[in-house]
Amino acid sequence: MSFAREANRAVRSTLVLWVITAIAYPLIMIAFGQVVFPFQANGSLLKNAKGDVVGSALIGQPFTSDKYFNSRPSTTSYSTADPGKDKDGKPLDTAGVLSTGVSGASNLAPSNPALLDRIKGKSDPDPSKAIEGDLPRLQKAGVKPTADLVYTSGSSLDPHITPDGAAAQIARVAKTRGLQPNQLEDLIKQNTDGRFLGIFGEPGVNVLKLNLALDALKPAS
Template identity: 60%
Template sequence: MSLIRETIVGLRMTLILWVLTALIYPFFMLGVGLIFPYQANGSLIKNAQGQVVGSALIGQPFASERYFWSRPSTTNYSTGEAAKQTGISGASNLAPSNPDLVKRIQSEVSRLNQANIKPTADLVYTSGSSLDPHISEESARTQIQRVAKARGLDTNQVEILISKYVDGRFLGIFGESGVNTLKLNLALDALQTGK
């Protein structure tokens, strides 16, 4: 009798878990995706022409003097055929004593010094995922002179633009505030085209 009772309990539990994981959870996630379509589709950002240029959640490299530079990354941002081989994120896992890491950091500091930009931690070091799209407000402000000069803008215009694109702490208490470089750079382009 005990074996039959335990079999029935096991079948009930299997049925309950199946309903939870195969029906309720997928439909719940579908509902969340319908309520928040922007987030469900990868938080994609479009330019003024309506073309997708990136995600608000993934950092991109910027090398032009006309743009705010983002954090360095160990991720390969290749395009075309080579893009199929990328998709790996994460830090380089190089120890602080590793000569390759020291060389990369010294190179980054030299590049920033040549551009008259104060080397801040987030302009020199990669983030843990190597995909962080934000830089600190301080790092953005150190680049105002360079960007304003390259674009022929007043430094006050650029500073006001930075203030508009500061993302605050998550729920007001977690993490630090930062500036999303992709959003800021697209706003710079829109400012110059008058859109």
């Protein structure tokens, strides 16, 4: 068999495999995802009552307002853009701002002064250098600190808090919104994700989903 014939066969085989693996297979997987898993395939995007996309169920957002369940701390502030100001010139809550995707942990040791300052706070004669720690802030709001409300996640983009972390905020949210605590307890249960396949990981509450449901909740009559 001639070299030219062998080379021609090799070239044709390469082209066929390239079409199958680089074009046909990806297109089939995209079509399969859009038909069978459209929500996941398009980024697990969540919408508010108006139908506007406010974020992804996979990426956390920095909720800090007393009328919302707060997220866990983030070393990257969840990588959000400046939310701007409302018509009265007041800063908007950062809820609803899509993350830019920057991720990373602080890698600070438990004994690092910078980590202790962020958690416990730091007083200074110069107000611009003072730091309000997460622990005093939670205690001031009447929230019993849990580990996930004080420490950041490895990615700093974790969208979940623990059920205990959500339950610790019930009194504050209920008081701010004029709701009954049992309404919020039911809401947390409805928005708690169980273990993957029932055995992997721990139950978690998606903060964005919970707060969207919270906005739709009406005070008990």
